[in-house]
Amino acid sequence: MRDNVQEDERQNWNRRYQEESHDTFEPDPFLLNAYDDFIRPTFAKGGTALDIAGGMGRHAIWLAELRWKVTVVDISEVAFEKAQRKAEERGVKIDFLVRDLRSFDPGEEKYDLVLVFFYLQRDLYPALVKALKPGGLLVYKTYTEEHKTKHAKTVRHPEYYLQENELLHTFLRLRVLHYRETVEEKGVAELVAQKR
Numbered sequence: 001m002r003d004n005v006q007e008d009e010r011q012n013w014n015r016r017y018q019e020e021s022h023d024t025f026e027p028d029p030f031l032l033n034a035y036d037d038f039i040r041p042t043f044a045k046g047g048t049a050l051d052i053a054g055g056m057g058r059h060a061i062w063l064a065e066l067r068w069k070v071t072v073v074d075i076s077e078v079a080f081e082k083a084q085r086k087a088e089e090r091g092v093k094i095d096f097l098v099r100d101l102r103s104f105d106p107g108e109e110k111y112d113l114v115l116v117f118f119y120l121q122r123d124l125y126p127a128l129v130k131a132l133k134p135g136g137l138l139v140y141k142t143y144t145e146e147h148k149t150k151h152a153k154t155v156r157h158p159e160y161y162l163q164e165n166e167l168l169h170t171f172l173r174l175r176v177l178h179y180r181e182t183v184e185e186k187g188v189a190e191l192v193a194q195k196r
């Protein structure tokens with residue numbers, strides 16, 4: 001049963017990436033801001049980064065161009081192929097692991113930076129913190145309930161949306177450097193937090 005669910009998820013994402021008519025490799029504006037405000041001031045020379053559910057690698061490739069050593073984990077082989085092609089085109093290397101995050105252990109104190117954009121898997125929260133080195137940064141952005149009720153064209157399963165203040169409360173053990181929820185164009189929450 002669980003294997004079927006995993007296979008559905010993989011096929012579903014592969015189909016979406018195959019059907020995508022215009023692939024976007026633009027980094028999310030929040031990453032650009034977080035980079036200027038928190039990431040570069042903390043890690044001027046780059047470091048090691050983990051991009052959780054990193055898709056076609058838009059953030060991983062951008063970071064690799066800034067000399068970061070980046071690992072992407074994503075379930076989709078199609079995203080993997082597109083990411084590899086784009087990385088080659090741009091002359092950078094990224095490590096791309098085609099894995100299901102529901103059975104993935106990112107390890108302990110391996111990364112200076114952990115990114116999560118538009119992916120929510122609550123049982124992974126502790127592993128995100130564990131994967132950070134002391135002083136490392138977690139940068140997280142995804143949809144809130146607000147998005148589901150006001151903006152979403154297709155409503156996915158309720159478990160894919162953050163509750164009010166969820167990221168803030170979940171990562172309070174870290175030093176929260178930035179937290180914001182927006183309700184205008186999209187309902188999203190953004191967090192930057194540092195492991196002590």
Ligand SMILES: C[S@@+](CC[C@H](N)C(=O)[O-])C[C@H]1O[C@@H](n2cnc3c(N)ncnc32)[C@H](O)[C@@H]1O
Pocket residue numbers: 009013052053054055056058073074075076079099100101102116117118119
């Ligand atoms: C909305 S996309 C976000 C992609 C990327 N973070 C970005 O912002 O461009 C969600 C991603 O989660 C991946 N994904 C979904 N379920 C997954 C799972 N169980 N394990 C690993 N990746 C998964 C999909 O393949 C997809 O690339």
